[in-house]
Amino acid sequence: MADVTLRGIRKSFGDLEIIKGVDLDINDNEFVVFVGPSGCGKSTLLRLIAGLEDITAGDLNIGGSRVNDLPPAQRGIAMVFQSYALYPHMTVYENMAFGLKLAKESKDSIERKVGDAARILQLEPLLSRKPKELSGGQRQRVAIGRAIVRNPQVFLFDEPLSNLDAALRVQMRIEIAKLHNDLNATMVYVTHDQVEAMTLADKIVVLNAGRVEQVGSPLELYHHPDNLFVAGFIGSPKMNFLQTEITSGSENGVTVALPGGAQLTVPVEMEASKVGDKVTLGIRPEHMLEHGGDASFPGDVIVVERLGGETFLYVNSESSSDMLTVQAEGESTTKVGDRISMGVPAVAAQLFRDDGRAFKRLERNPLADLTRATGGIHDSAAGMQVPSH
Ligand SMILES: Nc1ncnc2c1ncn2[C@@H]1O[C@H](COP(=O)(O)OP(=O)(O)O)[C@@H](O)[C@H]1O
Numbered sequence: 001m002a003d004v005t006l007r008g009i010r011k012s013f014g015d016l017e018i019i020k021g022v023d024l025d026i027n028d029n030e031f032v033v034f035v036g037p038s039g040c041g042k043s044t045l046l047r048l049i050a051g052l053e054d055i056t057a058g059d060l061n062i063g064g065s066r067v068n069d070l071p072p073a074q075r076g077i078a079m080v081f082q083s084y085a086l087y088p089h090m091t092v093y094e095n096m097a098f099g100l101k102l103a104k105e106s107k108d109s110i111e112r113k114v115g116d117a118a119r120i121l122q123l124e125p126l127l128s129r130k131p132k133e134l135s136g137g138q139r140q141r142v143a144i145g146r147a148i149v150r151n152p153q154v155f156l157f158d159e160p161l162s163n164l165d166a167a168l169r170v171q172m173r174i175e176i177a178k179l180h181n182d183l184n185a186t187m188v189y190v191t192h193d194q195v196e197a198m199t200l201a202d203k204i205v206v207l208n209a210g211r212v213e214q215v216g217s218p219l220e221l222y223h224h225p226d227n228l229f230v231a232g233f234i235g236s237p238k239m240n241f242l243q244t245e246i247t248s249g250s251e252n253g254v255t256v257a258l259p260g261g262a263q264l265t266v267p268v269e270m271e272a273s274k275v276g277d278k279v280t281l282g283i284r285p286e287h288m289l290e291h292g293g294d295a296s297f298p299g300d301v302i303v304v305e306r307l308g309g310e311t312f313l314y315v316n317s318e319s320s321s322d323m324l325t326v327q328a329e330g331e332s333t334t335k336v337g338d339r340i341s342m343g344v345p346a347v348a349a350q351l352f353r354d355d356g357r358a359f360k361r362l363e364r365n366p367l368a369d370l371t372r373a374t375g376g377i378h379d380s381a382a383g384m385q386v387p388s389h
């Protein structure tokens with residue numbers, strides 16, 4: 001297996017630059033996921049690694065060697081696409097064996113490799129079927145099998161599950177995670193699916209218009225987005241944003257005004273900011289509290305979605321042109337038309353400058369603080385409900 005490094009990678013189609021200088025380290029055995037909005041260059045970047053597109057500028061190394069000028073077949077990679085592209089007239093076995101036959105491998109070696117892949121992917125009972133006799137998930141497993149038999153150093157996946165229905169996507173997602181554990185392979189995986197990115201990745205790369213916005217573990221990106229783009233992109237439902245301004249700064253953090261007059265001190269560094277600067281306050285739906293918080297502000301409930309385990313409240317507030325989302329408890333009794341108070345725990349709030357960059361946090365160990373704070377809040381919220389029963 002192998003590491004992959006990208007240094008100053010650029011790609012233009014004609015006059016149009018699509019990949020605008022990407023530096024990235026993908027470690028041996030790492031599972032790296034590219035996410036970003038449609039058209040941001042995820043597939044193009046993957047195709048550059050695969051050798052399916054020429055690199056305009058920069059250096060691509062796989063396993064320590066520069067491979068810019070190597071054809072795809074010599075890069076030690078195997079790619080799995082959204083469309084399975086199986087040969088319809090061949091059986092499952094023949095589909096998986098085809099590439100090895102072309103490479104003139106011996107019959108014994110082919111049998112062994114296809115047999116191993118079929119066992120890993122639980123395709124053994126299906127080896128003599130044709131693609132049309134398979135479900136979507138089974139076909140995608142054959143496509144993955146075709147990649148496995150080549151014993152690549154690096155697997156490249158481009159939205160491999162997006163043609164599958166929701167239930168099958170969950171099942172295949174778990175199978176791909178298992179596959180990564182079993183094969184100890186380096187995997188680079190493109191998706192626009194939040195949950196796939198968060199659950200599969202060791203490292204997520206957030207792309208936007210051909211540039212890397214941030215690289216980090218799923219929880220780093222969730223808790224410490226570098227900027228508004230990453231904050232809004234990672235997490236589902238999306239982070240709420242409130243337009244506000246700085247009312248004071250101290251060693252305890254930066255204080256901002258909430259609609260309705262309350263003040264919230266977010267534990268971040270003031271640095272070069274001044275009182276009166278316009279800032280954006282970010283609060284995730286799961287951190288907005290119907291009861292409690294360090295400060296709260298009012299809003300009108302427009303829509304209520306009850307999912308059983310949790311309830312989503314969509315709320316209009318004067319501070320945001322978008323509807324805000326509050327993830328409330330399953331038992332929440334709030335109805336459409338209610339005016340509610342939305343509580344914000346300071347430690348879970350994020351603050352962004354006018355140019356979109358996140359303020360630097362004050363705490364030594366904010367993750368631990370956040371866990372403690374939100375754990376405590378759930379307790380107190382439950383406690384507050386007891387008397388009404
Ligand atoms: N062969 C090509 N020729 C011209 N433009 C292309 C080509 N391939 C991709 N693009 C453009 O590059 C941009 C990024 O595409 P792509 O990498 O497919 O995005 P993503 O996979 O993130 O949705 C798009 O604007 C797309 O139209």
Ligand SMILES: [Mg+2]
Pocket residue numbers: 042043044
């Ligand atoms: Mg794509």
